[in-house]
Amino acid sequence: MNTVYLDNNATTMVAPEVFEAMRPYFVERYGNPSSMHSFGGKLASQVAVGREQLASLLGASLSEIVFTSGGTESDSTAIWSALSTMPERREIVTTRVEHPAVLNLCKHLARFKGYTVRWLSVDKEGLLDLDEVREKVTDNTAIVSVMWANNETGVIFPIAEIAEIAAEHGALMHTDAVQVIGKIPVDLSETQINFLSLSGHKLHGPKGIGALYVKKGTRFAPFIIGGHQESDRRGGTENVPGIVGLGEAARLAGLHIREENERVKRMRDRLEKGLLDRIPMARRNGHKDHRLPNTLNIGFEFVEGEAILMRMDDKGICASSGSACTSGSLEPSHVLRAMGVPFTCVHGSIRFSLSRYNTDEEIDYVLEELPGIIQFLREMSPFGREYLNAACKAQ
Amino acid sequence: MWEYSDKLKEHFFHPRNVGEIENYDAVGEVGSLACGDALKLYLKIDPETEVISDARFQTFGCGSAIASSSALTEMIKGKTIEEALKITNKDIAEYLGGLPEQKMHCSVMGRDAFHAAVACYRGQPAPRELIEGNLVCECFGVTDEQIRKEVRENNLTTVEQVTNFTKAGGGCGLCHERIEELIAEVRGELKEIQKKAAAPKPMTNIRKIAKVQEVIEKEIRPTLQQDGGDLELVDVDGNRVFIALRGLCTSCPSAGLTKSGIESKLRELVHPDLVVEEVSA
Numbered sequence: 200m201n202t203v204y205l206d207n208n209a210t211t212m213v214a215p216e217v218f219e220a221m222r223p224y225f226v227e228r229y230g231n232p233s234s235m236h237s238f239g240g241k242l243a244s245q246v247a248v249g250r251e252q253l254a255s256l257l258g259a260s261l262s263e264i265v266f267t268s269g270g271t272e273s274d275s276t277a278i279w280s281a282l283s284t285m286p287e288r289r290e291i292v293t294t295r296v297e298h299p300a301v302l303n304l305c306k307h308l309a310r311f312k313g314y315t316v317r318w319l320s321v322d323k324e325g326l327l328d329l330d331e332v333r334e335k336v337t338d339n340t341a342i343v344s345v346m347w348a349n350n351e352t353g354v355i356f357p358i359a360e361i362a363e364i365a366a367e368h369g370a371l372m373h374t375d376a377v378q379v380i381g382k383i384p385v386d387l388s389e390t391q392i393n394f395l396s397l398s399g400h401k402l403h404g405p406k407g408i409g410a411l412y413v414k415k416g417t418r419f420a421p422f423i424i425g426g427h428q429e430s431d432r433r434g435g436t437e438n439v440p441g442i443v444g445l446g447e448a449a450r451l452a453g454l455h456i457r458e459e460n461e462r463v464k465r466m467r468d469r470l471e472k473g474l475l476d477r478i479p480m481a482r483r484n485g486h487k488d489h490r491l492p493n494t495l496n497i498g499f500e501f502v503e504g505e506a507i508l509m510r511m512d513d514k515g516i517c518a519s520s521g522s523a524c525t526s527g528s529l530e531p532s533h534v535l536r537a538m539g540v541p542f543t544c545v546h547g548s549i550r551f552s553l554s555r556y557n558t559d560e561e562i563d564y565v566l567e568e569l570p571g572i573i574q575f576l577r578e579m580s581p582f583g584r585e586y587l588n589a590a591c592k593a594q
Numbered sequence: 595m596w597e598y599s600d601k602l603k604e605h606f607f608h609p610r611n612v613g614e615i616e617n618y619d620a621v622g623e624v625g626s627l628a629c630g631d632a633l634k635l636y637l638k639i640d641p642e643t644e645v646i647s648d649a650r651f652q653t654f655g656c657g658s659a660i661a662s663s664s665a666l667t668e669m670i671k672g673k674t675i676e677e678a679l680k681i682t683n684k685d686i687a688e689y690l691g692g693l694p695e696q697k698m699h700c701s702v703m704g705r706d707a708f709h710a711a712v713a714c715y716r717g718q719p720a721p722r723e724l725i726e727g728n729l730v731c732e733c734f735g736v737t738d739e740q741i742r743k744e745v746r747e748n749n750l751t752t753v754e755q756v757t758n759f760t761k762a763g764g765g766c767g768l769c770h771e772r773i774e775e776l777i778a779e780v781r782g783e784l785k786e787i788q789k790k791a792a793a794p795k796p797m798t799n800i801r802k803i804a805k806v807q808e809v810i811e812k813e814i815r816p817t818l819q820q821d822g823g824d825l826e827l828v829d830v831d832g833n834r835v836f837i838a839l840r841g842l843c844t845s846c847p848s849a850g851l852t853k854s855g856i857e858s859k860l861r862e863l864v865h866p867d868l869v870v871e872e873v874s875a
Contacts, residue, residue: 501627501654503631503656503659504656505656505657506657506659509606510607513607530765542628543627579609579653579654579660580652580653580654581632581633581652581654582627582654
């Protein structure tokens with residue numbers, strides 16, 4: 200059985216070109232770029248290439264890129280840096296729908312470090328209200344941290360505008376952009392964004408490497424203190440194969456970004472329409488247009504997400520769910536709850552996230568298999584009979 | 595990904611006895627859409643022998659909820675009501691080759707649905723613990739009676755376990771203190787604490803730490819300081835109190851005695867289960 204991988208917001212396949220680019224840096228060219236000897240020292244130029252490739256994708260300059268271990272480290276670095284360089288400011292503004300890397304850090308800062316966190320809400324379609332941002336960002340705000348796009352629904356936030364608001368109050372702006380880089384074009388040269396986090400494995404690069412963009416002129420305090428690597432901004436021997444891989448992944452992402460927004464988006468739209476046409480009592484979670492081209496979140500009423508995923512898994516289809524049962528917690532997705540998704544369908548919400556490696560045949564296969572799975576589980580469910588019968592008659 | 599047994603997966607992919615019974619003699623319903631799982635159990639019962647001749651279910655829920663429902667129906671069919679009432683949630687879990695700890699509430703749901711169906715058959719409104727008692731967990735609608743019952747029957751000792759078995763405390767977390775109290779109460783610790791420490795209530799961690807600090811500051815350190823010694827409270831983890839001895843205490847040959855003295859003082863004044871451990875800091 201082939202695997203149909205529609206969980207690319209969780210992680211992606213390493214592109215074969217990326218793997219090939221990394222290969223020499225394990226056994227043959229394993230040196231340390233900080234060494235005096237040329238065997239290690241000449242690797243510094245490879246690190247520079249990676250930095251250049253990534254900077255070029257972001258519209259950033261070389262000195263603005265700090266390599267890290269991934270998205271979570273980048274998020275922590277940015278937020279802690281802002282708080283320690285602006286000790287007189289005691290407030291953080293963020294959203295209720297952040298990834299745990301930001302969400303739980305903010306909760307921690309509120310609970311144990313005495314910061315006030317002002318939470319931005321989202322509407323039914325998962326959108327932020329700029330007026331609420333204007334109201335909550337004040338001259339006491341140290342940092343505004345808003346994800347560029349939501350990992351569960353794909354909803355994109357107006358980061359450039361939010362960064363303007365932050366700048367008006369002298370607050371720093373951070374965005375967790377791990378879901379965005381490589382999916383939609385980004386140009387940081389003209390924005391007021393101070394910090395941007397990204398992660399290699401979300402754009403067909405390897406796991407364990409990421410980067411933090413730090414805008415020129417932004418005061419910075421390192422999070423990991425050690426050697427002089429990354430211009431004293433992040434201690435630790437450079438992850439040379441990772442940096443080479445992330446650089447190559449960034450280069451490829453630049454080449455494929457049109458395909459992402461055309462072919463991948465078409466497949467996503469076909470999957471969305473196909474599922475909503477074939478399955479009654481299903482709804483899309485998240486705004487139709489302000490959304491990443493690869494992400495689709497659908498709530499199937501009266502069935503539970505883990506059961507859907509298990510039956511999909513049995514057919515070789517990989518996706519994920521905002522259901523409580525899959526997460527190990529008992530509460531369903533904080534994102535869908537913040538959006539006010541009705542409880543009849545929050546437990547049965549499934550996220551499909553595509554990549555350029557998916558094919559039309561795979562979408563056909565999912566459209567063929569999923570309606571039967573939902574129907575099987577609904578027939579077993581004690582709920583929704585009257586609605587479903589009515590929906591069937593209406594068709 | 596959960597570690598599900600093959601037996602569980604088999605019952606999930608091929609559930610037995612799904613559906614309704616048209617002329618059922620009893621029906622039991624537990625859970626809700628909002629809570630993320632629900633089970634409706636239909637029974638056909640021989641009025642003479644009280645043998646369960648047929649059992650069918652409808653379940654909304656995760657893999658283990660569906661498998662637990664399927665297992666329950668297989669286990670009760672052919673048994674008399676009295677025999678079937680002896681089936682515990684543990685029996686359901688064992689029948690499935692075990693359940694992940696966090697999924698034990700699925701087996702509890704199975705047993706509860708059966709008890710609700712029996713109550714229905716006997717013309718009682720619902721099993722006592724489902725209707726009596728005070729609401730403890732507002733997120734999942736769990737009462738103190740239900741929590742007491744699971745603590746007793748499954749020998750639960752922590753809030754986390756209570757959450758795994760009943761879902762109580764799995765939402766906002768505001769009821770964790772009350773759940774700790776219920777655990778302590780059921781485990782008979784309440785009386786002991788009242789007797790020994792004259793404390794009005796069993797303690798939450800925060801209260802315990804505060805009390806330990808207070809006793810060390812007011813009762814223990816002044817005594818030690820008279821002898822040229824001192825001690826520092828390093829940490830409190832559950833019932834373990836970590837201290838570091840200072841000054842003359844560090845070289846005192848009877849430091850062991852000092853430690854046990856501190857322990858008995860803390861046990862007397864704070865909590866009988868405290869254990870003092872010395873760390874070098």
